[in-house]
Amino acid sequence: MRDKSLLEVSMMLGDAIDKLNALSAYKDPYAHLKEAYAKGEQIQCKEGGVVWKDYHSPLWTYDPSCYRIKPKTKTLYLFAYRDENTKSWKNTDIYHESIIDARADILWAVEFKRLDYTAIEVES
Numbered sequence: 001m002r003d004k005s006l007l008e009v010s011m012m013l014g015d016a017i018d019k020l021n022a023l024s025a026y027k028d029p030y031a032h033l034k035e036a037y038a039k040g041e042q043i044q045c046k047e048g049g050v051v052w053k054d055y056h057s058p059l060w061t062y063d064p065s066c067y068r069i070k071p072k073t074k075t076l077y078l079f080a081y082r083d084e085n086t087k088s089w090k091n092t093d094i095y096h097e098s099i100i101d102a103r104a105d106i107l108w109a110v111e112f113k114r115l116d117y118t119a120i121e122v123e124s
Contacts, residue, residue: 081109
């Protein structure tokens with residue numbers, strides 16, 4: 001009789017654990033990233049909140065929103081910048097992934113605009 005009660009309690013405990021695991025609050029917020037990393041995907045981190053950088057051995061110390069699986073493609077854009085002498089807008093002739101990349105190319109310009117209509121997808 002006692003063995004039956006122990007078995008029932010054990011089964012109820014197992015069900016309770018399964019229900020807790022199903023709740024997102026109790027899940028590892030990095031689980032999908034860790035799984036992808038284990039399968040050989042490249043993980044990127046936006047640790048400064050600005051630029052995605054490849055992480056070869058992620059430590060999972062930042063907020064989960066700071067990590068992503070590196071996309072297979074990236075979007076590049078042309079940018080426009082204001083010429084300080086003429087105060088007119090000029091287009092760049094090199095595609096960049098971000099405004100930070102464009103600024104690094106054109107150091108003297110202060111004001112930039114991304115030209116969304118110029119977007120192209122390329123393999124990473």
